Amino acid sequence: MPRQGQSVESCILTEWKVQPGDTVAEGDVLAVIETDKASFDLESTAAGTVIELFWEADDDVPVLANVLAIGDEGENVDEFRPAGSGETTAPIAEPDSASSAVPAAQSTAQPTADAAPVAAPVSSGAPSAGVSPRARKKAIRTGVDAEILVGTGPGGRVIERDVDAFLAGTPRLSATARIRAQQDGLEAPARGSGLAGMALASDMRQPGAIDGADVEPVKGIRKLIADRMMQSLQGTAQLTLHSSFDATACQAMRKKRVADGESKVSINDLIAKAILSALKIHPEMNAHFLGNRLAVFHEVHLGIAVDSPRGLMVPVVEDASKMSLEMLSAEIKKKAIACREGTIQPDELSGGTFTLTNLGMLGVENFTPVLNPPEIAILGVGGISVKPKRLENGEVSFVDQISLSLTIDHQAIDGAPAARFLQTFVNHLENHPGEDPSTIEGEE
Amino acid sequence: MKYDFAVIGAGPAGYVAAKKAASAGLKVVMVEKKKLGGVCLNEGCVPSKTLLQAAKTYHHAKHGSIFGVEAGSLSFDFGKAHAHKNSVMDRMRDGIAGLMKKNKVEVIEGEAKLVKGGFSVNGESHEAENILLCTGSSPSIPPIPGIEADHIVDSTGILDNEQLPESLVIVGGGVIGCEFACVYASVGVPVTVLEAMPEICPNLDPEIAAILRKELENKGVTFLLGAKVEKFEGKSVSYNLEGESKEIESDLVLVATGRKPNVSGLGLEDIGLDFDPRGGVKVDPRGATNLPGVWAAGDITGQAWLAHAASRMAEVVVHNITGQKDQMRHDTMPAVVYTSPEVAVVGLTKEEAVDRGFKVKTGKIPMAINARYIAENPGEQGMCKVVLDADTNRLLGVHMVGGACSEMIFGAVAMLETELREEEIEEIVFPHPTTSEIMKDVFMAVR
Numbered sequence: 001m002p003r004q005g006q007s008v009e010s011c012i013l014t015e016w017k018v019q020p021g022d023t024v025a026e027g028d029v030l031a032v033i034e035t036d037k038a039s040f041d042l043e044s045t046a047a048g049t050v051i052e053l054f055w056e057a058d059d060d061v062p063v064l065a066n067v068l069a070i071g072d073e074g075e076n077v078d079e080f081r082p083a084g085s086g087e088t089t090a091p092i093a094e095p096d097s098a099s100s101a102v103p104a105a106q107s108t109a110q111p112t113a114d115a116a117p118v119a120a121p122v123s124s125g126a127p128s129a130g131v132s133p134r135a136r137k138k139a140i141r142t143g144v145d146a147e148i149l150v151g152t153g154p155g156g157r158v159i160e161r162d163v164d165a166f167l168a169g170t171p172r173l174s175a176t177a178r179i180r181a182q183q184d185g186l187e188a189p190a191r192g193s194g195l196a197g198m199a200l201a202s203d204m205r206q207p208g209a210i211d212g213a214d215v216e217p218v219k220g221i222r223k224l225i226a227d228r229m230m231q232s233l234q235g236t237a238q239l240t241l242h243s244s245f246d247a248t249a250c251q252a253m254r255k256k257r258v259a260d261g262e263s264k265v266s267i268n269d270l271i272a273k274a275i276l277s278a279l280k281i282h283p284e285m286n287a288h289f290l291g292n293r294l295a296v297f298h299e300v301h302l303g304i305a306v307d308s309p310r311g312l313m314v315p316v317v318e319d320a321s322k323m324s325l326e327m328l329s330a331e332i333k334k335k336a337i338a339c340r341e342g343t344i345q346p347d348e349l350s351g352g353t354f355t356l357t358n359l360g361m362l363g364v365e366n367f368t369p370v371l372n373p374p375e376i377a378i379l380g381v382g383g384i385s386v387k388p389k390r391l392e393n394g395e396v397s398f399v400d401q402i403s404l405s406l407t408i409d410h411q412a413i414d415g416a417p418a419a420r421f422l423q424t425f426v427n428h429l430e431n432h433p434g435e436d437p438s439t440i441e442g443e444e
Numbered sequence: 445m446k447y448d449f450a451v452i453g454a455g456p457a458g459y460v461a462a463k464k465a466a467s468a469g470l471k472v473v474m475v476e477k478k479k480l481g482g483v484c485l486n487e488g489c490v491p492s493k494t495l496l497q498a499a500k501t502y503h504h505a506k507h508g509s510i511f512g513v514e515a516g517s518l519s520f521d522f523g524k525a526h527a528h529k530n531s532v533m534d535r536m537r538d539g540i541a542g543l544m545k546k547n548k549v550e551v552i553e554g555e556a557k558l559v560k561g562g563f564s565v566n567g568e569s570h571e572a573e574n575i576l577l578c579t580g581s582s583p584s585i586p587p588i589p590g591i592e593a594d595h596i597v598d599s600t601g602i603l604d605n606e607q608l609p610e611s612l613v614i615v616g617g618g619v620i621g622c623e624f625a626c627v628y629a630s631v632g633v634p635v636t637v638l639e640a641m642p643e644i645c646p647n648l649d650p651e652i653a654a655i656l657r658k659e660l661e662n663k664g665v666t667f668l669l670g671a672k673v674e675k676f677e678g679k680s681v682s683y684n685l686e687g688e689s690k691e692i693e694s695d696l697v698l699v700a701t702g703r704k705p706n707v708s709g710l711g712l713e714d715i716g717l718d719f720d721p722r723g724g725v726k727v728d729p730r731g732a733t734n735l736p737g738v739w740a741a742g743d744i745t746g747q748a749w750l751a752h753a754a755s756r757m758a759e760v761v762v763h764n765i766t767g768q769k770d771q772m773r774h775d776t777m778p779a780v781v782y783t784s785p786e787v788a789v790v791g792l793t794k795e796e797a798v799d800r801g802f803k804v805k806t807g808k809i810p811m812a813i814n815a816r817y818i819a820e821n822p823g824e825q826g827m828c829k830v831v832l833d834a835d836t837n838r839l840l841g842v843h844m845v846g847g848a849c850s851e852m853i854f855g856a857v858a859m860l861e862t863e864l865r866e867e868e869i870e871e872i873v874f875p876h877p878t879t880s881e882i883m884k885d886v887f888m889a890v891r
Contacts, residue, residue: 174863176838193771195861201838 002042003063004035004346010062011035013042013055014220022050024070031067032220037349038313039220041342042067049073054081058219129155138163145182176201221311232371236289237410240368240380241418245426247384247400250433262326267402268358269329270433271381275356276300276321276328277436278425285421286353288374289412295374303352303372304332306339313339314372316352325434360384360402369407376412377421380405447473449765450563450572452556452710455482456751457578457742459540461758466547468766473572474549475556475565480540481533483580483743484751487600490536491529492623493782495603498525499630500784503663510822520631526606557711558738574737574765577710577725578758581743584704588615590676596697599624608633609696613681615673617644619781621700622660626783629664636692638671638683645781649793649843651808655825656787656845663784705744722746729771731761739765753777776860780850785824788853791841791860794831803834807890809882811846816877821847828882832890837865842883852880866890 001011015032018024029041030050048070055061055068062082069077131139131146135158139146146158149166153159171192173181177199180186187207192199209215218226232238250270257265279286279300288295300321303314315335320328338344355372360383369380382403389399404426408418428435449465451458454476462474479486498520505515544551554566562571583598585591597605599620612628614621617639629635637644644667645653657667671683671690680691705724712719718726718734724746731739739761742754756772763770781787797804811817811826826846833840842856859869866887874881 174861175865175868176833176836176863179836179865191769193773194863197769198862201836201863 001033001061001063001065001067004033004040008035008063008346010060013057013059013061013067014039015057016053017041018050018053018068020050020052021073024048024050033061034220034224035346037224037346038344039224039310040346044070046070051075051077052081129153129157131158132160134160135163142167148182148185171197171199173199174201177204180204221313225312228372229370232373236371236373238368238371238407239410239415239418240405240407241415241422242366242403242405243422243426244382244387244401244403245429246389247402247429249430251400253433263329265325265329265434267360268356268381269325269332270429271358271379272302272304272317272320272328272332272356273325273434274425274428275302275354275379276323277428277432278421279321279354281424282417282421284413284417285377285408287376287412288353289376289409290374294412297353299353301351301353303355303375303378304335305355305357306336308339308342310342313344313349314352314355315339315344315348316350318351324436354378356381366403366405368405371407371409373409376409377418378407379425380407445473446571447471447550448573449473449762450475450556450570450575451578452558452563452575453482453578453580453706453742453744454480454540454551455578455580455742455754456484457580457754457758458482458576459544460755461576461578461741461762462549463543463547464759464762465765466549468762470766472547472549473552473570474544475552475554475563477553477555480537480544480551482578483582484754485533485536485540487603489751490533491603492599492620492627494529494532495525495627496623496782496784498528499627503630503784520608522608522631523606529603555709557709558715558717559711560715561737572737574739576731576758576761577712577733577738577740577744578742578754579706579710579744580754581703581705581749583699584702585699586615586673586701588673588675591699593676593697595679595695596676596699598699602696602698605696609694610634611636611694612696612698613638613692613694614698614700615681616700616702617641617657617667617669618700618702619645619779621698622656622781622783624698624700625660625665626663629660630784632664634664634666636666636668636694638668638673638681638692640670640672642669644669645787647779648781648787648789649829651829652787652789652827652843652845655827656781656783656785659785659825659845660783703743703749705746707744720746727757729760730764731757731772732764748774748777750777750779773861776857778853778857780853782850785821785826785846786848786850787845788849789841789843790853790856791839792831793841793843797831797833797840802840804840805832805834805890806830807832807886807888809886809889811879811882813885814877814879814882817847817879817882819877820879828886830886830890832866837867838863839865839869844882846882847879849879852878852883855880855883 004011011033013031013033017029017031024044025047026044028044030044031042033040033042049072051069051071053068054066061067065082066080069080129151132153136146138160144163144166146163149158149162151158152162171188173188174194177188180201181204186204188199189203189205191197192203194200250267254265283296286297286300299319302317302320304317306313306315317331317335323331335348352372352375355375355378357369357378358381359367360381363383365382365385367380369378371378384400384402386398387401388396391397404422406418406422448470449472451462451472451474454474458474462472466472484490502520506518508515552565556563556565559569562569563575583600585598602624608631611634614625614635614637617637621637622644625635625637643650643653644657661667668685671685674682674684679693679695681694681697682689682691707723707725715735717738720726725733725740725744727733727740727745731741733740741757741761743749760770760772775791778788778790794804794806806829808827808829811828817826829843830839831841832838839859870887874884
C-alpha cells in the first residue's frame with residue numbers, strides 16, 4: 001500500500017480489480033484505494049500471476065503493508081502476508097511449494113515496509129456476534145431464521161427486538177421467497193405483490209433497495225465529497241457575495257495575445273491571475289480558519305475545482321502567487337488533465353489556500369460555491385451574459401458581463417473586507433487583465 | 445344523483461364489485477342494459493354448463509353398460525334440457541337481484557354513457573366519484589361471405605337453439621367451439637370443427653390439447669385442423685385445407701372465432717380513455733385506466749376472457765378504491781375447458797416458462813395410473829403435467845386433462861399463489877382415493 005501523502009497512515013481498499021489466478025503486467029490496475037481526499041488506482045509494480053489477496057474490499061489497509069502477492073502460480077506467499085490482514089481469500093498456492101514470490105506494490109523507498117501494520121484491519125468477514133437465547137427461542141417459535149437477521153445488540157448480536165422488528169416490518173414470505181432470502185441474502189419489501197401482501201420470489205430485492213430507483217452504495221470519491229461537503233456546510237459560517245465584471249478588457253487582451261503571437265490564455269486563467277493580484281492587496285483572504293487560530297499564508301496555493309469522471313476534484317497549484325500568467329495557465333491545464341485522466345497524486349489535492357470554481361461554461365449564471373475548509377474563501381464564476389452598462393460619456397451600451405459569487409467563512413472575515421477584495425478583483429479584470437500587481441499603479 | 449361508485453355492466457365483474465363496494469359502505473349504483481348476470485349467466489358459462497351436464501347425463505346413460513347399467517329405450521329431449529337451463533338462469537338472476545337489494549345497491553336498467561365526472565342513463569345525469577367499466581364482450585364475427593345466413597349462429601344464438609340439428613359445423617376450435625362440440629356430439633349429432641391453427645385450443649399446452657382432441661374425436665367430433673373457412677353458401681361451408689378448396693353441408697353452423705370487448709356506445713372516446721392495441725380498455729394491474737376515477741375489469745379490458753378473472757379484477761378495483769392495496773396476478777389465474785373430459789390449467793406452460801428465462805424441469809403422468817380415475821372414467825385418457833423452476837424447485841404451472849379436473853385446479857392455484865416448491869408439495873396429504881392424488885404422484889415423474 002503506497003504512502004498517499006505525508007499525513008496518510010492507512011487507505012481504504014475499496015475494490016479489487018484482480019482475483020487470484022489473474023495474470024497481471026506492470027502498470028495494471030490491481031485495486032481502487034482511497035484516502036480521505038480522493039480515490040486512486042493501485043497499479044502493479046510487478047508482472048506475474050496474482051497468488052493471494054491479503055485484504056478484503058473495504059478493509060482499512062495500513063500504508064506500506066503488502067496488499068497482495070504476485071509471482072509464479074503455486075508459490076508459497078506465507079512470509080509476505082501482513083499481520084492483521086484477514087485470510088479471507090483462499091490462496092491458489094500449494095502450501096509446501098518453493099518460495100520466490102515477490103510482494104507487489106511495496107514501496108522500495110521504505111525499507112521498513114515489512115514492519116507490522118500500524119492498525120488492525122476491519123474485516124467485513126468477521127464472524128457474526130451470535131443470537132441471544134431469547135431471540136433464538138422467539139425466532140424458532142415464529143418461524144424466523146435468526147441467522148439472517150441484522151443484529152442491533154452488542155457487537156451486532158441478534159436480540160429479541162430484532163426478531164420482533166422483523167416480524168412487524170416484513171410480510172409473510174412465499175415458500176420460494178424464503179429460499180431466496182436465505183440463499184441470495186435478499187430482502188422482502190414492506191408489502192409483497194402476492195396473496196394479501198405476501199412477498200413473492202419476484203418481490204425479493206437486495207437489502208436497502210428502493211422502489212422505482214437504482215440503489216448503489218455511496219463509496220469511494222462520492223463518499224469523500226459527501227463527507228467534506230457536510231463538514232463544510234456544518235462547520236463554517238458561509239456568506240456569499242454576488243458581483244460581476246465587464247469582460248471587454250479580458251476579451252481584448254486575449255485577442256491581442258493571439259495577434260501578437262503569444263500563447264493562448266483562457267478567461268479562467270485571467271480570473272485566476274486576478275485572484276492572485278487581489279490577494280496580494282488583501283492577504284487576509286488567503287487564510288485557513290482553524291478554530292482558535294487564523295493562518296494567513298504568505299503565498300497563494302490556488303485550488304481549482306475540476307469536474308472529473310470520478311467526481312469533483314480540487315487540485316492545488318502550489319505557489320501560484322509566484323507564477324507568471326503563462327506559467328499559471330499551463331499549470332492549471334496540467335492539473336485539470338491529471339484529474340480527468342486519474343493520474344493526479346494525493347499530495348496535489350491538498351494544501352490549497354483559496355479556491356476557484358467555474359461553472360460558466362455549463363451555462364450557469366449564478367451559484368453559491370461551498371467553501372473548501374479550512375480555506376476561508378472560494379470564488380465562483382458564472383457564464384457570460386449581455387448587460388447594459390453606463391459608459392463614461394453617459395451613454396448606455398451593452399457589454400459582456402461575467403457573474404461572480406464569492407463565498408467566505410464569516411467566522412474568519414466580514415462581508416465588507418470581502419466586498420473590497422471583490423472590488424479590487426473586478427477592477428483588475430476590467431482594467432489590467434493578466435498583469436502582475438506590481439505593474440499596476442494607483443491600486444487601493 | 446351523486447354516487448360513490450357507479451358500476452356499468454352487471455356481469456361477474458359488475459355485481460361482485462357492486463356488492464363488495466356496498467358492503468364497504470359506499471353508495472353504489474349498477475347500470476345494466478340487458479339482464480343481470482351478464483354474458484356469464486345469460487349467454488355463456490351458466491347456460492353452456494347446464495347443457496353440457498344434460499349431454500353428459502345422456503352420454504353416461506348410453507354408455508353405462510361397463511358398469512352394468514343398461515338403459516332400455518333412451519331418448520334426449522333437448523327442449524327439456526333448455527327448460528332446465530332457463531330455470532337455472534332465472535334462479536341465478538333472482539339471486540343477484542336479491543343480493544343487490546340486500547346490499548342496497550341501486551340497479552338501473554338502461555344504457556349508460558360516460559361523461560366527465562359521471563354518467564348519464566335514460567336521459568338523466570349522475571355524478572360518481574369512481575366508475576367501474578365492466579360491459580363485457582361479444583362474439584367476434586369474422587368477415588366471411590355469406591355469414592349473415594339464419595342457420596349460422598354465434599355462441600349466444602346457439603344457446604337459444606332448442607332443436608337438435610342433423611349435423612353441426614363449428615368454425616373455431618377454441619374453448620367455446622370445443623364445449624359446444626362436446627354437447628352436440630354427446631347426444632349423437634355429427635359435429636365437424638374447422639380450426640385454422642394446427643391444433644385446437646392454441647393457448648393450451650400442446651400435449652393437453654391433443655389429448656382433449658382425441659377424446660372429443662372418440663365422442664364423434666371430426667376436427668379439420670389448418671382449415672380456413674372461405675365462404676358460406678346455402679347449407680354449404682367452403683373451406684381451404686392444405687391449399688385445396690373443400691365443402692361441407694350442415695343445417696347449423698356455429699361461429700366461435702373469439703370475442704371482442706364491448707367498448708362502443710359508452711362515450712369512452714369522448715372522455716379520452718386509452719385503449720390497448722387489441723381494442724380493450726387499457727388498465728394497470730390495479731384496474732386503473734388513464735383517467736382518474738375510471739376503472740375497468742373483465743372482458744372489456746381484453747384480458748383473460750374468464751368470468752372468475754373478471755370477478756377478481758373487480759375485487760381488486762374495489763380494494764384499491766377503498767384504500768386496500770391489491771393487484772392482479774394473471775399468472776395464477778386458472779382456466780378451464782368444461783368438455784368431457786375437462787381441461788384445467790394454471791400458471792406457465794413449459795414454453796412460456798422458458799421464454800421468461802426460467803431453467804425449467806417438467807413432469808407428466810397419465811391419469812390412468814389413478815385408481816379413482818380409471819374406476820370412474822373407463823377408457824378415457826387423461827394427463828397431469830407440472831412445470832417447475834429447476835433453480836428453486838418452485839411450481840410454475842399445472843396442466844390437466846381428464847374427468848372433472850376443474851374441481852381440483854384450485855389446489856394448484858393455492859400452490860402457485862404461495863410459490864410452493866416440490867419439497868413442500870410432497871408433504872401435502874391428498875385424500876385417497878381421489879383423482880386429486882395425481883397432483884402428488886406427478887412429482888415422481890419430474891426430471
